[in-house]
Amino acid sequence: MKKQEKKEKKNINRKILLLIILAYFIYVFYSCIFNISSGIKIGSSLLSFLSYMIKILPCAFIIIGLFEVWVPRKKVEKYLGYQGGFQGYFWAIVLAGTMAGGLMIALPVSSALYHKGARLSVIFTFLGAAAVVRIPMTLFEASFLGAEFTAIRWVVSLPLIIISSLFLEKYLVKQQFQIK
Amino acid sequence: MWFLYVTGILLLISFFIDRSKTKKALVLAYQRFIFIFPSFLFMLILVSIILFLFPQERIMGYLNYRSNMVQVILAALIGSITAVPGFIAFPLAGILRNSGISYTTIAAFTTTLMMVGTITFPVEATYLGKKVALIRNLISFLIAIIVALLVGIYFGEIFI
Numbered sequence: 251m252k253k254q255e256k257k258e259k260k261n262i263n264r265k266i267l268l269l270i271i272l273a274y275f276i277y278v279f280y281s282c283i284f285n286i287s288s289g290i291k292i293g294s295s296l297l298s299f300l301s302y303m304i305k306i307l308p309c310a311f312i313i314i315g316l317f318e319v320w321v322p323r324k325k326v327e328k329y330l331g332y333q334g335g336f337q338g339y340f341w342a343i344v345l346a347g348t349m350a351g352g353l354m355i356a357l358p359v360s361s362a363l364y365h366k367g368a369r370l371s372v373i374f375t376f377l378g379a380a381a382v383v384r385i386p387m388t389l390f391e392a393s394f395l396g397a398e399f400t401a402i403r404w405v406v407s408l409p410l411i412i413i414s415s416l417f418l419e420k421y422l423v424k425q426q427f428q429i430k
Numbered sequence: 431m432w433f434l435y436v437t438g439i440l441l442l443i444s445f446f447i448d449r450s451k452t453k454k455a456l457v458l459a460y461q462r463f464i465f466i467f468p469s470f471l472f473m474l475i476l477v478s479i480i481l482f483l484f485p486q487e488r489i490m491g492y493l494n495y496r497s498n499m500v501q502v503i504l505a506a507l508i509g510s511i512t513a514v515p516g517f518i519a520f521p522l523a524g525i526l527r528n529s530g531i532s533y534t535t536i537a538a539f540t541t542t543l544m545m546v547g548t549i550t551f552p553v554e555a556t557y558l559g560k561k562v563a564l565i566r567n568l569i570s571f572l573i574a575i576i577v578a579l580l581v582g583i584y585f586g587e588i589f590i
Contacts, residue, residue, distance in 0.1 A: 267472055274475050296478035309437040315459030316444055319451045350433055353550050357557045358462055381545045387516045394524035403541060406580050410573045430557050
């Protein structure tokens with residue numbers, strides 16, 4: 251009974267989402283015809299983001315698919331699971347630093363890692379680090395704001411990310427939390 | 431572009447070793463992509479609207495506030511809700527720095543920009559659920575504030 255209610259609610263949410271998306275496109279389309287500058291600006295920035303993401307996303311998902319098929323569960327558990335100990339956090343940060351695309355790629359990757367047996371705190375470290383240590387972004391930052399600025403940011407945020415991930419894991423394991 | 435080549439090479443290697451596994455990988459990739467696409471499109475729509483509402487000049491205007499405390503808080507809030515890509519944000523941060531805005535304010539802006547994702551929230555909630563996505567972003571916000579304060583202390587802008 252409760253499950254059905256939840257499903258119905260989900261359906262309504264989906265419909266609202268669809269309506270918003272539809273309204274948005276109608277507005278942009280209307281703006282293009284009648285030359286309304288706000289709609290044209292919004293539409294063209296959507297197009298530029300979409301074209302950038304369409305180049306990266308399919309590749310990322312293919313690599314994730316290959317990962318799921320080829321990398322054995324035992325390997326992930328050994329390095330990123332409970333058996334891995336502290337090195338799990340190290341690998342999570344290295345992976346996050348060398349990855350392209352930010353959170354939008356990090357989220358599906360973390361879902362794949364989770365289903366292969368990575369522990370939650372390693373995954374939350376990975377998600378946090380993906381926002382903080384990405385190498386291309388960091389180089390950019392250091393060139394505009396100085397290497398000292400970047401160094402402080404890393405030194406302060408990484409330990410805090412690991413600690414908060416551990417607490418989050420402790421809390422969520424009790425709640426029987428699962429990543430989709 | 432290198433991303434495309436790496437994917438292509440990996441796919442080819444996989445294909446030569448085991449065709450059926452490769453096919454399975456592609457099916458999985460397709461399913462995962464379809465699963466997230468609606469939230470993803472919704473996020474991009476939000477980004478395009480927010481970028482229109484907060485153009486570069488307006489962000490700079492807000493950050494020119496006189497009181498330091500208000501400036502840092504505003505910077506953190508703006509960084510949290512906007513989604514300026516890095517290649518725009520860091521040059522902007524450089525300009526802000528040259529126009530005399532404190533490192534603390536800039537750190538509050540760039541770290542929340544990177545760590546707190548109000549706009550990526552629909553995508554994050556699809557994977558983690560609303561509650562956990564919210565907790566994670568709140569923690570990120572806190573960490574970003576701590577980073578900004580310590581940056582301020584390091585550069586001698588905040589005295590304890």
